[in-house]
Amino acid sequence: xxxxxxxxxxxxxxxxxxxxxxxxxxxxxxxxxxxxxxxxxxxxxxxxxxxxxxxxxxxxxxxxxxxxxxxxxxxxxxxxxxxxxxxxxxxxxxxxxxxxxxxxxxxxxxxxxxxxxxxxxxxxxxxxxxxxxxxxxxxxxxxxxxxxxxxxxxxxxxxxxxxxxxxxxxxxxxxxxxxxxxxxxxxxxxxxxxxxxxxxxxxxxxxxxxxxxxxxxxxxxx
Numbered sequence: 300x301x302x303x304x305x306x307x308x309x310x311x312x313x314x315x316x317x318x319x320x321x322x323x324x325x326x327x328x329x330x331x332x333x334x335x336x337x338x339x340x341x342x343x344x345x346x347x348x349x350x351x352x353x354x355x356x357x358x359x360x361x362x363x364x365x366x367x368x369x370x371x372x373x374x375x376x377x378x379x380x381x382x383x384x385x386x387x388x389x390x391x392x393x394x395x396x397x398x399x400x401x402x403x404x405x406x407x408x409x410x411x412x413x414x415x416x417x418x419x420x421x422x423x424x425x426x427x428x429x430x431x432x433x434x435x436x437x438x439x440x441x442x443x444x445x446x447x448x449x450x451x452x453x454x455x456x457x458x459x460x461x462x463x464x465x466x467x468x469x470x471x472x473x474x475x476x477x478x479x480x481x482x483x484x485x486x487x488x489x490x491x492x493x494x495x496x497x498x499x500x501x502x503x504x505x506x507x508x509x510x511x512x513x514x515x516x517x518x519x520x521x
Contacts (some may be wrong), residue, residue: 312335317358319338320337320342322336323336359472362472366472367399367491370399371399375388397493399492400492400496411503412503414477414479414482414501415479417501418460418465418477418479423460423463423471424460424461424462424463425459426457426458426460426461430457432447432451434457435458435461443508454517455516456520459478459479459480460477461475463476463479470497470498473487473491473494481519481520482502482503483504483520484498484506485508486506487507488507488510490507504516504519
């Protein structure tokens with residue numbers, strides 16, 4: 300296949316090789332060629348058809364980091380008006396502060412936005428086929444099980460969705476699991492403050508996974 304001007308094919312080949320679904324090599328010369336071996340074609344087909352749910356933390360985190368870096372630059376070049384604001388912004392950035400989070404901003408709740416209407420159900424991963432928390436073990440990192448097990452012991456109902464995509468928003472990348480009917484979210488531990496603030500503005504209860512208030516979530520998810 301020709302890849303001289305086909306960036307999409309290049310990206311697809313790299314991603315498939317990362318997942319260990321294929322191996323390939325590019326041979327130089329006047330007519331370069333790519334040889335591809337599918338290790339498990341059926342697995343790739345099932346993922347493409349949506350029959351199997353697959354996620355990769357490394358890729359998800361890389362995308363989140365890229366998206367955040369873009370927002371940091373957009374903020375710097377388009378939202379700051381004076382040299383003082385720019386220098387303060389640079390100083391806060393290198394001091395490790397979250398420059399995208401307005402810490403002194405008061406969150407004004409103008410009414411709860413129903414999460415069920417905000418979810419893109421076709422792109423989210425529902426859990427209606429699972430009956431208990433143990434059925435979800437495969438979807439969580441080993442480190443997350445410390446908290447997951449505690450939540451399960453409280454008798455909390457299993458989440459309605461795992462990976463949850465929000466309409467017209469990329470904040471869904473941060474959501475580890477959700478209960479839309481209760482407006483409750485549990486997010487990745489590295490979720491930015493401004494994302495949690497946005498969820499709160501909508502009237503949703505959102506936690507980072509290692510910061511879950513167990514007593515509160517037990518009451519919310521009876």
